[in-house]
Amino acid sequence: MSPKRLLKFALIGVGALILFAIPPSLWLFFSYYNQLENEVVARFSGKRWNIPSRIYSDSVLIYPGQDLKDLGFFERLARLNYHPVDPGHVASRGEYSFDRKRGKLNIFLHSFAYPYGNFGGEFVELTLNGDTIESMGDPVIHKPIFSIELEPELISGIFEGEWEQRRLVRLSQIPPTLINAILAAEDHRFYEHHGVDLVRTIKAAYIDFTSGHVRQGGSTLTQQLMKNFFLTRERSYQRKLKEAMMAYIAERQYSKDEILENYINDIYLGQRGQEGIYGVWEASEYYFSKEPRDLTIGEMATIAGLISSPNRLNPLHHPDAARPRRDEVLAAMLEDGYIGKTAYDSAVSEPLHPREVYAEGNDAPYFVDFVKKELAERYPPQVLSGEGLRIFTSLDVHMEKLAESAIAHNLSDLEAKHPKLLRRETKDRLESCLIALEPQSGRIRAMAGGRDYRSSQFNRVTQSKRQPGSVFKPVTYLAAFDETLSGGAEKFLPTTYIEDAPFTWQYGDMSWTPNNYRDRFFGHVTLEFALGESLNSATARLANSVGLDRIRAMASKLGFGDLPPYPSIVLGGIEVSPLQVARAYAVIANDGMEIQPYAVTAVVDESNKVIEGHELAAEQVISPQLAYMMQFMLENVINHGTGAGARSMGFTRPAAGKTGTTNDAKDAWFAGFTPNLLAVVWTGFDQKEELGLTGAQASLPAWVAFMKAATASRPALDFTAPPGIVEVKIDPTTGYKATPYCPVTMMGVYPEGMAPTKDCPYHTSATSLTAADHKMPEAPNPVADPND
Numbered sequence: 001m002s003p004k005r006l007l008k009f010a011l012i013g014v015g016a017l018i019l020f021a022i023p024p025s026l027w028l029f030f031s032y033y034n035q036l037e038n039e040v041v042a043r044f045s046g047k048r049w050n051i052p053s054r055i056y057s058d059s060v061l062i063y064p065g066q067d068l069k070d071l072g073f074f075e076r077l078a079r080l081n082y083h084p085v086d087p088g089h090v091a092s093r094g095e096y097s098f099d100r101k102r103g104k105l106n107i108f109l110h111s112f113a114y115p116y117g118n119f120g121g122e123f124v125e126l127t128l129n130g131d132t133i134e135s136m137g138d139p140v141i142h143k144p145i146f147s148i149e150l151e152p153e154l155i156s157g158i159f160e161g162e163w164e165q166r167r168l169v170r171l172s173q174i175p176p177t178l179i180n181a182i183l184a185a186e187d188h189r190f191y192e193h194h195g196v197d198l199v200r201t202i203k204a205a206y207i208d209f210t211s212g213h214v215r216q217g218g219s220t221l222t223q224q225l226m227k228n229f230f231l232t233r234e235r236s237y238q239r240k241l242k243e244a245m246m247a248y249i250a251e252r253q254y255s256k257d258e259i260l261e262n263y264i265n266d267i268y269l270g271q272r273g274q275e276g277i278y279g280v281w282e283a284s285e286y287y288f289s290k291e292p293r294d295l296t297i298g299e300m301a302t303i304a305g306l307i308s309s310p311n312r313l314n315p316l317h318h319p320d321a322a323r324p325r326r327d328e329v330l331a332a333m334l335e336d337g338y339i340g341k342t343a344y345d346s347a348v349s350e351p352l353h354p355r356e357v358y359a360e361g362n363d364a365p366y367f368v369d370f371v372k373k374e375l376a377e378r379y380p381p382q383v384l385s386g387e388g389l390r391i392f393t394s395l396d397v398h399m400e401k402l403a404e405s406a407i408a409h410n411l412s413d414l415e416a417k418h419p420k421l422l423r424r425e426t427k428d429r430l431e432s433c434l435i436a437l438e439p440q441s442g443r444i445r446a447m448a449g450g451r452d453y454r455s456s457q458f459n460r461v462t463q464s465k466r467q468p469g470s471v472f473k474p475v476t477y478l479a480a481f482d483e484t485l486s487g488g489a490e491k492f493l494p495t496t497y498i499e500d501a502p503f504t505w506q507y508g509d510m511s512w513t514p515n516n517y518r519d520r521f522f523g524h525v526t527l528e529f530a531l532g533e534s535l536n537s538a539t540a541r542l543a544n545s546v547g548l549d550r551i552r553a554m555a556s557k558l559g560f561g562d563l564p565p566y567p568s569i570v571l572g573g574i575e576v577s578p579l580q581v582a583r584a585y586a587v588i589a590n591d592g593m594e595i596q597p598y599a600v601t602a603v604v605d606e607s608n609k610v611i612e613g614h615e616l617a618a619e620q621v622i623s624p625q626l627a628y629m630m631q632f633m634l635e636n637v638i639n640h641g642t643g644a645g646a647r648s649m650g651f652t653r654p655a656a657g658k659t660g661t662t663n664d665a666k667d668a669w670f671a672g673f674t675p676n677l678l679a680v681v682w683t684g685f686d687q688k689e690e691l692g693l694t695g696a697q698a699s700l701p702a703w704v705a706f707m708k709a710a711t712a713s714r715p716a717l718d719f720t721a722p723p724g725i726v727e728v729k730i731d732p733t734t735g736y737k738a739t740p741y742c743p744v745t746m747m748g749v750y751p752e753g754m755a756p757t758k759d760c761p762y763h764t765s766a767t768s769l770t771a772a773d774h775k776m777p778e779a780p781n782p783v784a785d786p787n788d
Helices: 003-021 024-045 073-079 176-186 198-211 221-230 237-253 256-266 280-288 297-306 319-335 341-348 365-376 381-386 397-417 469-485 527-532 536-546 548-557 567-571 578-589 624-639 700-710
Strands: 053-056 060-062 095-099 104-108 112-114 117-119 123-129 132-138 148-150 154-158 163-165 268-272 275-278 390-393 430-437 444-448 497-500 505-507 510-512 523-526 593-595 600-604 610-613 618-620 656-661 667-674 677-685 725-730 746-751
Touching: 024 221, 024 237, 053 365, 073 397, 154 365, 176 221, 176 256, 176 297, 176 319, 221 237, 221 256, 237 256, 268 280, 268 297, 275 280, 280 297, 297 319, 297 341, 319 341, 365 381, 365 390, 365 444, 365 600, 397 430, 397 444, 397 677, 397 700, 430 578, 430 700, 444 700, 469 527, 469 536, 469 548, 469 567, 469 578, 469 624, 469 656, 469 667, 497 527, 497 536, 523 527, 527 536, 527 624, 536 548, 536 567, 548 567, 578 593, 578 624, 578 667, 578 677, 624 656, 624 725, 624 746, 667 700, 677 700
Parallel strands: 053 390, 163 275
Antiparallel strands: 053 154, 060 148, 095 104, 104 123, 112 117, 123 132, 268 275, 390 600, 430 444, 430 677, 497 523, 505 510, 593 618, 600 610, 656 667, 667 677, 725 746
């Protein structure tokens, strides 16, 4: 037999002896140990945590000339975890001071990773006159600053199960003193043991034995990590044994720094509403409005002290319990040599000064649901709930709160004034919604989908389909003016006369006779007057002249889709969502340019790489001249027509808009805009019960309340006529250019070449002949019906 074969049989023989010699229980132990080892390696080498996606609002640009109160500036600071300190003591990011007497506000801005670049934080001084910013600058180098940006607010997350909020950091990103505080508090022999500290375990076991039940843990930091990764919170000796074995395995497989880095990202450190605070970075920002690098020694010790009982030792809610625990950690740090006596004395005497608890939330539930639905069409659920995406949106949280407040107060007022609107069941209550967006950018700035998200998650802005009523009427007038601008046979202008009298529209073998509000008819009126007073009969007569095909084509351009060829559509006899109405009016407000409303501005992955950005796509769907003619018409609705209540309620800025009330009085609307902000309000019952109120009564007050507050911090702009349009003051009774002696005048807008050039021949002096003597056309009744 060859030596190799002899060796082979010898090894087999030795192996057989070993197999028969080892007891079965030991084989079971080896198998169990191997299983645990596989679990530990799989967890460490694979994905350790599901990191929820975070949804952020938009950032806010601050510049001289703005009013801090109008901006909701201090409320924004509180929601962003900025911390007020005494004047002259601003030293760390997230701190600010306000000296009203001197008109000085100093703020140290947080650092923030924006989608297209990181911002490291900036120390800024604002000089104020009352609440108005006069100037800004760097108080250290005395350099002027022309604008600053308040970072986005976290408004929600996308997660499965519990919301574990954590920001993953490397060990090198955490100050050594904070690491030392954690080691002193939880495991001061961490770098000496091999996963299990026998001295600490024996001491804990003795205390547990003498007390008759498990009272004190002897777990090392590594054991705690194993418990969090794999085990339950059950206190038993069996679980402790498994935990110890896994800790030993982890220490054999991985370095101390790898274990420590996992630990500082994994530990639970408290609760913020439905969000669990995990990891030292989140705790630092939540409790002290600071990054870990900016914490004092006392604040680091406070966070380390939280680990043993995060909710009981919460410094925001239980400072009397947190302070002694902080001092225990500081004493341990002194004893272990992590800090000297001078640093200890300073830290112990340091006031425990966590940030104030701010009750106001920054959630926007209807908007967040809209964002989630949009993202779900592009990303798998596991990516949204586990890959730590950061989703940046167009929301302005301050504006969102203004919207929610406006509809809530308006509904309460309506129910108080009209008891018939009160309902006992929550599901049957009067409802309202509001959407606000910027026409030039398409950014949705606020979305209040109902009066109470807790009672109903139904988003009326996007999900409710209701008849728009008179809010749809501008489509007919746009179609008429478009025919004129396109060189059509008939000439329709705002000053064109039409008959407002009972009218029957014959189509096929059917007929339709629309009625005016309260059956009031005004006779010979201009198109401007007809729209301003929302006259159904005059509008239907105009639509009949223009033709349904042109009106349907215009509706399609404005985003209403392919409408049925029925005459009733011209008075809003279709069902649309408030978002569709906002989209159509945005085209008018944006000089005929369509920019799709949107909510998501960017999606960033965990490494801060932009994986999705919003590309602004614009299309000129109607001409600027046509859009301006309608802007002009809708301005007069607010200045003199059915929307004049806006002026009596104190809204003075240039604005255009339209009331809307359905014939069955079940839906009340107001859609309106300034040159840089648009809002649409709907009010009614979800069950389509009769409301019995007009758009001016039910929805205009909420629109005014919102727009007055929302536009207060924005520049006051006026509508500007594009090239090709001229404005001329005319005498509406004659159609000529007005003279100083014309008793009735109005401004008219005309395409170039169509404006009247001759002065009114009937009113040339104070002794001009009367209209009756010259048989001039009858002037329209100037009395406006304020109730449409």
